[in-house]
Amino acid sequence: MSTVLFGTVTTSEESKYRVVIKLKLRDEKMREVLKIDFQFKNEITMYETIIPFLFECHRSMEADIGNCPSVPQFFYGRNKCGEFVEKDLIILENVNPLGFRLSEERLFIDYDHLVIALQALAKFHGLSYTAKYKDPDRLHKIVMDLHDTQFDEEGQWIFKNNALSRFGKRGVDRLLDRRGDLYRNNKHFRRFNELIGDGDNSLRCTLVPREPFSVVCHGDFNRNNLLFRYDGEGLPVDVLLFDFGTPRYGSPALDLSFFLYMNTTQSLRESRWDDLLNVYCLALADAVPPGIRVPNRAALEIEMTKCAYYGFAHASFFLPHQLDLNINDRGEMDDEETLEWFLQLGGDIGSDVVADMIQHIVDMEYTNM
Numbered sequence: 001m002s003t004v005l006f007g008t009v010t011t012s013e014e015s016k017y018r019v020v021i022k023l024k025l026r027d028e029k030m031r032e033v034l035k036i037d038f039q040f041k042n043e044i045t046m047y048e049t050i051i052p053f054l055f056e057c058h059r060s061m062e063a064d065i066g067n068c069p070s071v072p073q074f075f076y077g078r079n080k081c082g083e084f085v086e087k088d089l090i091i092l093e094n095v096n097p098l099g100f101r102l103s104e105e106r107l108f109i110d111y112d113h114l115v116i117a118l119q120a121l122a123k124f125h126g127l128s129y130t131a132k133y134k135d136p137d138r139l140h141k142i143v144m145d146l147h148d149t150q151f152d153e154e155g156q157w158i159f160k161n162n163a164l165s166r167f168g169k170r171g172v173d174r175l176l177d178r179r180g181d182l183y184r185n186n187k188h189f190r191r192f193n194e195l196i197g198d199g200d201n202s203l204r205c206t207l208v209p210r211e212p213f214s215v216v217c218h219g220d221f222n223r224n225n226l227l228f229r230y231d232g233e234g235l236p237v238d239v240l241l242f243d244f245g246t247p248r249y250g251s252p253a254l255d256l257s258f259f260l261y262m263n264t265t266q267s268l269r270e271s272r273w274d275d276l277l278n279v280y281c282l283a284l285a286d287a288v289p290p291g292i293r294v295p296n297r298a299a300l301e302i303e304m305t306k307c308a309y310y311g312f313a314h315a316s317f318f319l320p321h322q323l324d325l326n327i328n329d330r331g332e333m334d335d336e337e338t339l340e341w342f343l344q345l346g347g348d349i350g351s352d353v354v355a356d357m358i359q360h361i362v363d364m365e366y367t368n369m
Contacts, residue, residue: 001025001034001245006094009075018094019075024085033158033174033352037081039245043090043111044077045145046244050216053142054127063132063289068124070100070240074093080136092242100227100240107221107322108265113224114276117226117259119283120239121218123254126287126294128215133292143249150207159317159342164199167316169191170343171354172196177365178355181364191367192358195309205369209250210211213295213303219246221255222262253303256280257311266356273364277304308366312357317342320350 002250003023010016024036031037055068073093080088103109109117111335131139151157157164172193175183183189195202218225220243229238236243260269260276281297295303333341347351361367 001036001039010092016302017075018097020090020092020094022070022090024088026367030293031085032206035147037079037085040077040079040088040090042149042247043243043245044079044145044197045142046075046247047074047090047092049072049145050142050247051244053135053138054131054216057131058127060134061289065126065289066123068127069120070238071240072240076298081210087133093238095227099229100238101234103223103226103228103236106222107319108268109263111268111272113223113228114123114260114263114268116228116236116239117221117223117263118256118276118280119223120226120241120278121255121259122280122283123287124241125215125255126284129284129288129292129294130216132212139216146247146249148248149219149246150203151200155200157203161339162199162301162344163317163339164203164313165196166339166343167313167354168192168199168358170351171316171358174351174355175358179359183359186362187255188210188362188365188367189358192362195367196369199313202309202369203313206254206307207248207250210306212293213252213299214250215252216254217248217250217255218244219248219255251307253300253307254310256300257304257308258314259311261308261311261357261360266353266360269356269360273360276302304364305366305368307369308361308364309369312361315357316354317345319353321348323353334360343350 003026005021005023007021008016009019022040023036024040025031051071058065058068072095075093077090077093095139103113105113128139149158163269175189219243221241225241225243226240227240228236229240231237256277260273264276277300278297281295281300284294285296321342
């Protein structure tokens with residue numbers, strides 16, 4: 001969603017900094033559709049205001065609660081928009097020389113990567129619980145500066161023409177073809193159909209902050225926005241979070257559901273789902289000082305029940321897109337043509353992975369929003 005340059009900045013004192021420079025897309029229509037101006041504003045707000053505040057609250061507690069999560073150093077941000085849009089940019093530290101890099105897996109990541117990513121996410125969410133304990137008024141004030149990037153001014157989702165219902169129906173139909181005898185009369189399967197039938201409003205319900213467990217969410221916590229550092233044996237030992245263009249204040253299950261549905265196979269979900277959520281809960285408890293309330297496993301399960309639909313909604317189109325390695329330039333398309341194009345991505349495999357997610361949501365009874 002941006003043009004990225006890598007280079008070296010030399011200061012007047014001859015200091016050198018390896019940097020990543022993000023520029024806005026030049027296509028005005030794409031900038032508007034994707035709300036790039038808002039994404040730049042959000043990212044600058046996160047780096048200039050929110051993350052420093054969260055780190056400050058964490059460090060002020062003087063408790064043995066480990067380090068803050070890793071994020072790149074922020075050098076400069078400009079978001080003037082309008083006639084100056086081509087000069088808008090964000091300059092961040094290039095962390096590749098520190099050993100951080102993307103995982104080699106394009107699609108699903110293995111258990112070791114999942115664990116260390118969830119531990120990093122728990123550290124990040126833990127900052128919000130500490131900040132709510134330390135200075136709740138300040139936290140609630142600064143998150144008001146974050147802009148929603150999900151819905152347009154008319155309240156419609158980024159994809160029009162009842163897209164969420166149609167993305168979901170792709171998987172529903174495939175699941176019925178595979179296991180209709182088992183799922184057709186399942187009450188949670190019927191409830192899921194009700195959710196996608198009113199797709200936009202169902203998604204909107206997941207986004208409503210509910211206390212006491214709402215946090216500053218990354219908003220796009222996915223393998224393509226995580227950099228891993230490895231030990232000599234190739235095992236991940238640290239994770240760095242970046243790309244804070246779509247943050248929001250809401251349930252931690254927003255980040256969790258999106259990450260887990262985007263990055264796990266159905267077999268791994270069936271065998272290790274509880275283990276993964278337990279990893280997150282344990283790391284979250286360790287990330288805050290004693291006495292600060294965070295969701296335990298039972299409370300997190302309630303959050304997942306209310307918000308798993310969020311993860312599905314995004315993975316239902318994004319994951320088939322990632323599966324399709326032969327995507328050509330789709331040229332100019334109207335809303336309906338764009339939607340039909342997305343519905344064909346990934347072919348039969350794409351339909352299967354959407355059905356897999358629905359099957360898991362139904363089996364876990366994650367439909368009681």
